[in-house]
Amino acid sequence: MKPLFDEIDRKILKFLIGNARMPFLEIARECGISGAAIHQRIKKLEDSGVILGSRLVVDPKKMGFDVCAFISIRIQDPQLLLSTVEELKRIPEIVECHFITGTYNVMVKLYCLDNDHLMNTIFNGILTVHGVSTTQTYISLNEAFQRQVHVDCLD
Numbered sequence: 001m002k003p004l005f006d007e008i009d010r011k012i013l014k015f016l017i018g019n020a021r022m023p024f025l026e027i028a029r030e031c032g033i034s035g036a037a038i039h040q041r042i043k044k045l046e047d048s049g050v051i052l053g054s055r056l057v058v059d060p061k062k063m064g065f066d067v068c069a070f071i072s073i074r075i076q077d078p079q080l081l082l083s084t085v086e087e088l089k090r091i092p093e094i095v096e097c098h099f100i101t102g103t104y105n106v107m108v109k110l111y112c113l114d115n116d117h118l119m120n121t122i123f124n125g126i127l128t129v130h131g132v133s134t135t136q137t138y139i140s141l142n143e144a145f146q147r148q149v150h151v152d153c154l155d
Helices: 007-018 024-031 035-047 076-090 115-124
Strands: 067-075 096-101 106-112 134-138
Touching: 007 024, 007 035, 007 106, 024 035, 067 076, 067 115, 076 096, 076 106, 106 115
Parallel strands: none
Antiparallel strands: 067 106, 067 134, 096 106
16 A cells, blocks of 8 residues: 655655654755644654654664674464564564565574674574574675665655
């Protein structure tokens, strides 16, 4: 289902995706509408679930997390899928979890301090979760880029 918003909503989203801390009055000036209208439109975007919130983004490497890995996980019994994901959620190194198609059911992204930490997380964390039958690990050598969904892709 395609979201319904107009050109002003798209401009607002572009500004907020670029800088979530941009003052609403500055966005209003750039969009040529009142500050109150910006507040109303942002509230509408939040209420409709388009805007999920704003967050601070940190650089994991600068915090000492030198290993980023993606792990495909096969869950032996589809009835265990949700409970297994709930257990995976308790592993702090895992920062993302996706249901996927193919040979595996789930893919997680995690950050570890080093390879020993990764090995410990796999063997003493992920592989001990009830329902996990097999895994395949991919280590990221370098993140080429990261971005939010681009509003212009809706055209």
